[in-house]
Amino acid sequence: MINTGIVFKKPLALNAFLKNGLLILLLLFSSLSFGQTAEAEANFAVCKACHTIGGGKLVGPDLKGVTERREEAWILRFVKNSTEFIQSGDPVAKQVFEENNSIPMPPNNLTDEQIKDILLYIENGGKVAGASEAVVEQTPKPAQDELESTMILAEKKQAEAQNLYITFIILSVLIVISIFDLLVSKILKARWIHVVIMLISVVVIGEIVFLESAALGRQQYYQPEQPIMFSHKVHAGQNKIDCKYCHFTADESMHAGIPPVNVCMNCHSQVKQGKLTGTKEIDKIYSAIERNKPIEWIKVHNLPDHVYFNHAQHVNVGKVACAECHGPVEKMDQIIQVEDLSMGWCIQCHREKEVQFADNKFYDQYTKLHQQIKSGKISKVTVQMIGGDECQKCHY
Numbered sequence: 001m002i003n004t005g006i007v008f009k010k011p012l013a014l015n016a017f018l019k020n021g022l023l024i025l026l027l028l029f030s031s032l033s034f035g036q037t038a039e040a041e042a043n044f045a046v047c048k049a050c051h052t053i054g055g056g057k058l059v060g061p062d063l064k065g066v067t068e069r070r071e072e073a074w075i076l077r078f079v080k081n082s083t084e085f086i087q088s089g090d091p092v093a094k095q096v097f098e099e100n101n102s103i104p105m106p107p108n109n110l111t112d113e114q115i116k117d118i119l120l121y122i123e124n125g126g127k128v129a130g131a132s133e134a135v136v137e138q139t140p141k142p143a144q145d146e147l148e149s150t151m152i153l154a155e156k157k158q159a160e161a162q163n164l165y166i167t168f169i170i171l172s173v174l175i176v177i178s179i180f181d182l183l184v185s186k187i188l189k190a191r192w193i194h195v196v197i198m199l200i201s202v203v204v205i206g207e208i209v210f211l212e213s214a215a216l217g218r219q220q221y222y223q224p225e226q227p228i229m230f231s232h233k234v235h236a237g238q239n240k241i242d243c244k245y246c247h248f249t250a251d252e253s254m255h256a257g258i259p260p261v262n263v264c265m266n267c268h269s270q271v272k273q274g275k276l277t278g279t280k281e282i283d284k285i286y287s288a289i290e291r292n293k294p295i296e297w298i299k300v301h302n303l304p305d306h307v308y309f310n311h312a313q314h315v316n317v318g319k320v321a322c323a324e325c326h327g328p329v330e331k332m333d334q335i336i337q338v339e340d341l342s343m344g345w346c347i348q349c350h351r352e353k354e355v356q357f358a359d360n361k362f363y364d365q366y367t368k369l370h371q372q373i374k375s376g377k378i379s380k381v382t383v384q385m386i387g388g389d390e391c392q393k394c395h396y
């Protein structure tokens with residue numbers, strides 16, 4: 001039992017000893033239970049769009065070792081409102097700003113405690129104290145070569161479609177000319193030539209119509225003009241902004257969603273011109289804000305209404321990378337639909353794709369499959385085996 005009355009009567013040395021002990025205990029306690037909390041990880045998610053811890057520079061500098069190169073008080077001011085800090089004339093802040101292409105860091109509504117918590121999290125190499133390795137997020141790396149060939153294929157197919165179209169027109173014109181000559185102008189005397197030309201044309205046109213109608217309603221390689229020349233290459237490629245910084249609902253909802261204009265303003269309240277388009281395109285963001293109207297982006301990927309598709313299920317549960325379905329978006333100035341989004345495409349992946357079955361609470365219900373794995377009857381579980389080719393899963 002601690003009795004404060006007794007502590008007061010202790011000799012001075014012991015008193016100081018107790019005080020220090022208490023302080024150390026308090027410090028230990030605070031760093032164990034208040035420091036490096038899961039909250040820090042959640043707060044750092046915002047920073048992750050522009051910073052890594054030991055992974056190199058993104059939009060902003062690598063934050064590994066930042067607490068060694070800067071004073072804590074400096075960091076607190078910088079993180080809360082870097083622009084104000086830079087304008088106040090702090091030389092270091094100004095230098096960091098200029099070293100990073102004068103891209104401003106958006107202000108943060110965090111308390112001192114929350115920022116210190118984030119700093120502990122950074123010192124700990126981006127891990128919550130005591131958390132298991134499994135929690136650390138792993139971003140799947142798409143195979144670059146494969147992606148590049150997808151783009152080349154996309155361009156080739158686009159050219160092919162164009163050729164088919166031109167062939168269609170030429171053959172149609174040939175038929176018309178043949179009929180005209182047969183009935184009116186009669187330049188060619190041998191009638192069989194008309195017949196051969198018409199027969200071949202009809203057969204080839206039939207083939208083209210058959211090919212095209214199979215893809216009717218689908219829009220592979222669709223690439224509409226957008227109201228603002230927004231470039232994924234500039235944002236996700238050159239500035240390495242995380243897809244989920246803008247498409248922030250992809251993890252937990254059906255739609256990946258298009259970011260509202262205030263997300264653009266996080267950066268463009270400060271970044272007022274671009275290297276390619278100057279102020280022309282970015283000004284459209286400001287006029288959308290002024291008119292208080294959303295930007296009317298044109299949807300590129302469209303499934304028919306009778307199909308159910310859920311992003312969270314694929315991105316979060318299935319751990320399918322965006323690039324597997326959307327191609328190398330970070331290389332595209334303008335978004336293009338690289339897959340045909342056909343039923344065959346969905347099913348083919350479901351037949352081949354393995355689900356990460358072990359240690360995943362979503363699959364606990366499949367006890368029979370778990371038993372089969374244990375007994376060695378099957379070596380892997382595909383999406384199809386958990387019902388990924390049942391009609392009602394994809395159709396309303």
Ligand code: HEC
Pocket residue numbers: 043044046047048049050051059060061063066070075078079082096097098100101102103104105106108118266267
């Ligand atoms: C939109 C991008 C962006 C976001 C989000 C962002 N930062 Fe930054 N940060 C930068 C840039 C760019 C710099 C370089 C300084 C400058 O240009 O103003 C920077 C600099 C810093 C620095 C100084 C680094 C050094 O070497 O001196 C710290 C510390 C920092 N950021 C912490 C954070 C924290 C913590 C968060 C999350 C709460 C965060 N940043 C979110 C872009 C960002």
Ligand code: HEC
Pocket residue numbers: 243244247250254255256257258301302303309311314315320321322323324325326341
């Ligand atoms: C398994 C394939 C697949 C994966 C993985 C995937 N998408 Fe999609 N995405 C689609 C399909 C299919 C559509 C069309 C949906 C519709 O029309 O209902 C779409 C639509 C979209 C749209 C348009 C808006 C919307 O929500 O419908 C955006 C933006 C988008 N995806 C971004 C992403 C991002 C970012 C990722 C990664 C985090 C991602 N997608 C991962 C298949 C996928």
Ligand code: HEC
Pocket residue numbers: 049059103228229230231234235239241259260261263264265266267268271273274275276277278281282285
């Ligand atoms: C995390 C920061 C960030 C966000 C969010 C952001 N941008 Fe940008 N944006 C940049 C940077 C950095 C540049 C490059 C400036 C340069 O060219 O040096 C840029 C450039 C641009 C450009 C000009 C490209 C050029 O080179 O001419 C346009 C247009 C643009 N952004 C539109 C948008 C729109 C629309 C949104 C919202 C959907 C948005 N941005 C969201 C950081 C951001």
Ligand code: HEC
Pocket residue numbers: 226230232235236241242243244245246247258259297298299300301302322323326329330334335
């Ligand atoms: C700075 C914000 C920002 C970032 C970062 C970003 N996007 Fe987008 N994304 C947009 C905007 C705005 C649109 C709508 C305009 C357009 O289609 O280009 C869009 C459209 C899309 C579409 C087409 C949606 C449709 O209409 O069908 C896909 C797919 C997509 N993004 C995927 C990605 C992927 C994958 C990444 C990461 C590699 C990513 N985005 C990173 C802002 C962003």
Ligand code: HEC
Pocket residue numbers: 303307308309310313314317318319320324325341342345346347349350353354355383386387388393394
């Ligand atoms: C690149 C691979 C891939 C493509 C393409 C793909 N999926 Fe999936 N899909 C998965 C994976 C992996 C899962 C497993 C996630 C899970 O267990 O919920 C899944 C699960 C599903 C489920 C849930 C199945 C169940 O039994 O719970 C539905 C519904 C679904 N996908 C619909 C679609 C539709 C519709 C399309 C086409 C527009 C599509 N998927 C394209 C990989 C893919």
Ligand code: HEC
Pocket residue numbers: 217218303304307341342343344346347350388389390391392393394395
């Ligand atoms: C993995 C998801 C998935 C499953 C499972 C699935 N479908 Fe589909 N289905 C689609 C998609 C996506 C489309 C639309 C794209 C297209 O036109 O090919 C579609 C289109 C269709 C169409 C319309 C075809 C057309 O040309 O408009 C019919 C009919 C259909 N499905 C029937 C079925 C039946 C029957 C089953 C069960 C044996 C089934 N589907 C299972 C995803 C699926």
